[in-house]
Amino acid sequence: MAAYRGLRINGDRLNNTLQSTSTSWGALAASTGMRRLALSPEDKEVRDWLVQQCKELGCDVRVDRMGNIFATRPGSSTERKPIAMGSHLDTQPAGGRYDGILGVIAALEVLRTLHENNIQTHCPISLIDWTNEEGARFPGAMMCSGVWSTKSTTSLEACYAVKDTDGLSMKKALEDIGYLGDTPCDYRENGLECYFELHIEQGPKLEATGNKVGVVTAVQAMKWFAVRVSGVEGHSGTTPMDMRSDALVTASRLIASVSDIARTTGLGVSTVGVISNDTQSQATIPSGVEFIIDVRCSTDRMVQDLCSAIFKSFDEIVQRENNYTSYHVFRTWGLPESVFHDDCIGAVRSAAVDEVGISKIMDMKSGAGHDAAWVSKVVKSSMIFVPSKDGISHNPAEYTSPEDCSLGGQILLQALLLYDDDVKNGSLS
Amino acid sequence: MAAYRGLRINGDRLNNTLQSTSTSWGALAASTGMRRLALSPEDKEVRDWLVQQCKELGCDVRVDRMGNIFATRPGSSTERKPIAMGSHLDTQPAGGRYDGILGVIAALEVLRTLHENNIQTHCPISLIDWTNEEGARFPGAMMCSGVWSTKSTTSLEACYAVKDTDGLSMKKALEDIGYLGDTPCDYRENGLECYFELHIEQGPKLEATGNKVGVVTAVQAMKWFAVRVSGVEGHSGTTPMDMRSDALVTASRLIASVSDIARTTGLGVSTVGVISNDTQSQATIPSGVEFIIDVRCSTDRMVQDLCSAIFKSFDEIVQRENNYTSYHVFRTWGLPESVFHDDCIGAVRSAAVDEVGISKIMDMKSGAGHDAAWVSKVVKSSMIFVPSKDGISHNPAEYTSPEDCSLGGQILLQALLLYDDDVKNGSLS
Known part of the structure; x- marks a missing residue:
């Protein structure tokens, strides 16, 4: 007492x-x-x-x-x-x-x-x-x-x-x-x-x-990734659809997959809460988009597995896009x-x-x-x-x-x- | 002369x-x-x-x-x-x-x-x-x-x-x-x-x-649409995936479809060049996302048809998401x-x-x-x-x-x- x-x-x-x-x-x-x-x-x-x-x-x-x-x-x-x-x-x-x-x-x-x-x-x-x-x-x-x-x-x-x-x-x-x-x-x-x-x-x-x-x-356990998608700027009226390297279209497919992969694997939760676009003009095909992924699971191992599944999906999406857009992770941090x-x-x-x-x-x-x-x-x-x-x-x-x-x-x-x-x-x- | x-x-x-x-x-x-x-x-x-x-x-x-x-x-x-x-x-x-x-x-x-x-x-x-x-x-x-x-x-x-x-x-x-x-x-x-x-x-x-x-x-001919996607803010660590109403995930699927529909219909070009996110915090599920769609075709009729196809796709996507996110067009302008x-x-x-x-x-x-x-x-x-x-x-x-x-x-x-x-x-x- x-x-x-x-x-x-x-x-x-x-x-x-x-x-x-x-x-x-x-x-x-x-x-x-x-x-x-x-x-x-x-x-x-x-x-x-x-x-x-x-x-x-x-x-x-x-x-x-x-x-x-x-x-x-x-x-x-x-x-x-x-x-x-x-x-x-x-x-x-x-x-x-x-x-x-x-x-x-x-x-x-x-x-x-x-x-x-x-x-x-x-x-x-x-x-x-x-x-x-x-x-x-x-x-x-x-x-x-x-x-x-x-x-x-x-x-x-x-x-x-x-x-x-x-x-x-x-x-x-x-x-x-x-x-x-x-x-x-x-x-x-x-x-x-x-x-x-x-x-x-x-x-x-x-x-x-x-x-x-x-x-x-x-x-x-948690992990965060800052991701940059790179494409090529161009005029939205004169660039044919099949000649585009649109960073925002690729980023959009990646962001949707961050949600989809968490659902299909059931390993934890993953979220994109921050997005920014370099060019930000209605008549310009975006050349660079950045976003932050937030991944959280019960254990460090599950975070690792969920992140691996997300980036495997990213690689498949970029390969499927086949339009000279690419992504790279420019900062990683986390909490075990x-x-x-x-x-x-x-x-x-x-x-x-x-x-x-x-x-x-x-x-x-x-x-x-x-x-x-x-x-x-x-x-x-x-x-x-x-x-x-x-x-x-x-x-x-x-x-x-x-x-x-x-x-x-x-x-x-x-x-x-x-x-x-x-x-x-x-x-x- | x-x-x-x-x-x-x-x-x-x-x-x-x-x-x-x-x-x-x-x-x-x-x-x-x-x-x-x-x-x-x-x-x-x-x-x-x-x-x-x-x-x-x-x-x-x-x-x-x-x-x-x-x-x-x-x-x-x-x-x-x-x-x-x-x-x-x-x-x-x-x-x-x-x-x-x-x-x-x-x-x-x-x-x-x-x-x-x-x-x-x-x-x-x-x-x-x-x-x-x-x-x-x-x-x-x-x-x-x-x-x-x-x-x-x-x-x-x-x-x-x-x-x-x-x-x-x-x-x-x-x-x-x-x-x-x-x-x-x-x-x-x-x-x-x-x-x-x-x-x-x-x-x-x-x-x-x-x-x-x-x-x-x-x-x-050209037409532009300012679109707002609405969802519900929430904590990225504590909100289960199946209880989310994530405006950025829905917006991402819509943006990808703006590109896909232009390709599949062959009617013209369509682009999202501007995107903004209300909450913009890595630990918050986005509650509101705005973007601008730029549509261009040879004729007014083709613009009309491409826009119809895009918004039909939007309606299907939002229905499929079935997560209480929604979209509305809050400004439309164009050039015949x-x-x-x-x-x-x-x-x-x-x-x-x-x-x-x-x-x-x-x-x-x-x-x-x-x-x-x-x-x-x-x-x-x-x-x-x-x-x-x-x-x-x-x-x-x-x-x-x-x-x-x-x-x-x-x-x-x-x-x-x-x-x-x-x-x-x-x-x-």
Whole structure:
């Protein structure tokens, strides 16, 4: 039994803070949707506010070289690394108020609860806001937790060089908003004891099964490919159909096959979410088209098999087109399958059942990627899921009830305190 | 026999002017390609230069309400409307130095030749630079000659409202560069005697047959459709394949069919040159995709049949997808088949054969659209084609030799003078 079983977060304050900060920084007109792209003016403003709030709670705030924010409340031990909790404040171009945002605002509510109750933990407690989780402005989802873990194939320097559609580099964007910090972005120099992330499910399973909480045991494997199709520019009125090398026609056949192959193999899901056309003129046969493929499966092996099937289909399509169009993959990145740690999974489960008294819980695997996936490669981690209405996410209609948000925050608090007790008692694996 | 058979344009001056102005205003780096989008800073600068040059030759310069420039050299008759020549100075985003530009620069060379030889024509002679022929920045090719002819289904007010990809309206763009004139954009109030347009062929036929000059008798029929495909946004990792309503997958199948139907029916050519995606994020299933279809055939009837076949295929594809995606056409515009006038066709043929002494000529139909097509609806018109190397156009590799450019300019001069003689002599139909 934990020392602070009766400790309660302030659910109203959590929900009010989530709603008011979303309204202030990045709200879409005429909906509860959000557009708070990474390192945008809206992102800068909510970051500035978050830093100020954490400082008022007595936290030490550090910003690392990728702009990740670490706000740390001291523990009684001066030897232990922090027990951390967090998520991300950036959103999709037309996303919701819960994906990422809930995890950070709930972490702030945990800090506020510890502070106003004068709780002295054994380990320090850190809140983390990870930069550019969505990868919506600077392609590369979970980019900066990936750099921190040192396990991503995309290095810090490569991330700095990634550009948005206006040609602005990520490094320049970090500088411009004042979040190019000097703390090393490397878990070996800025480490954690463990990591918990509260997040909305972004899928329909909790709602469909009548459960309130998901104890997340793993995150599925993912891989992304940036593809360029090359053809030859020409006049749309004077170039006979059989003399064309139309990059968009070939790209269209490839994009359709990305969907078809996922369906026919049943190995997982694959999506093209981004497309751009070099020439973009109604009277010009397109000469170059780029798109990004997103592939996700339960295991690394299934991702590999699905990708092989997709590119086999691509080769067949290009050969069948036989019109001098070609494709090449100019960037590949991904997130291997992540299995969370029993110590953290156990703390979440015990917090939900024993401390908060919730029975409607289920173990689940995450279909979406999360910063916790990268963090789990180097630090014991787990996640808490709360229900998404109709399973909708990455959409202004994304919704999780205030009660479920509060419940998630409460379990986050208790999981941290249970883990802290276990560290103090030396009872962990 | 014409009064000025021995009169010669200055071919070196024509070619030097064409190359130097292209280099100064809109040249692409590391190629002879051009990017001089309609009403861009580069377009403004070349317009300012053209106006200045024409004024120095004693021309009266007027700008109409769509920014079309009319520079008129007086004739001896005060009752006749001008014999006109012209084309356009705007280019594709990555176009060449000849499409449109040759026609205007050659017209300037004709004015210069008349001026320095103190030639007194019977009719006034006008040079015209038509605004936004390419429709590359503001969708709608041959937009402003269409308005002037009053035969386009896109009205002046509708053109004013068309926006570029940055959301800037055409009217604002005209204002911004100082080319929102007050001359009526209407042939009934600002009319012409007849119209000649020198242009590159933009196709391979002259070169393939060894001819130097094309006497253009008609322009093929064209139609454009702006299409929107609607689906439902969703998370690319958590939405099962069979629960998706992916607008880009459906759009891809439609785009491929635009090409397939043109091939299988053999009725003409159809192209998708422009595509855009609302969400444009790698982890989001696209909810809305827009694209423009360009259809061209020899006759209006064939265009109608090809369009019917394309949309029949669209309906079948959407029904087969059966995933709650849908499409609708939100804008339609076009250019009916244009047959040029025998008086003008005869003047071009006679200028080439009798006055300039060229035997390698052929009658031909234009596959590309031209301002002359709209003008011909209300004023006697014809065109002169000169060869395009390898038939390439709308591409930085577009090329026509200096000799062919000069030859085209010389025939343009003689066609004008022949027609002027015929007016003076009352010998026209």
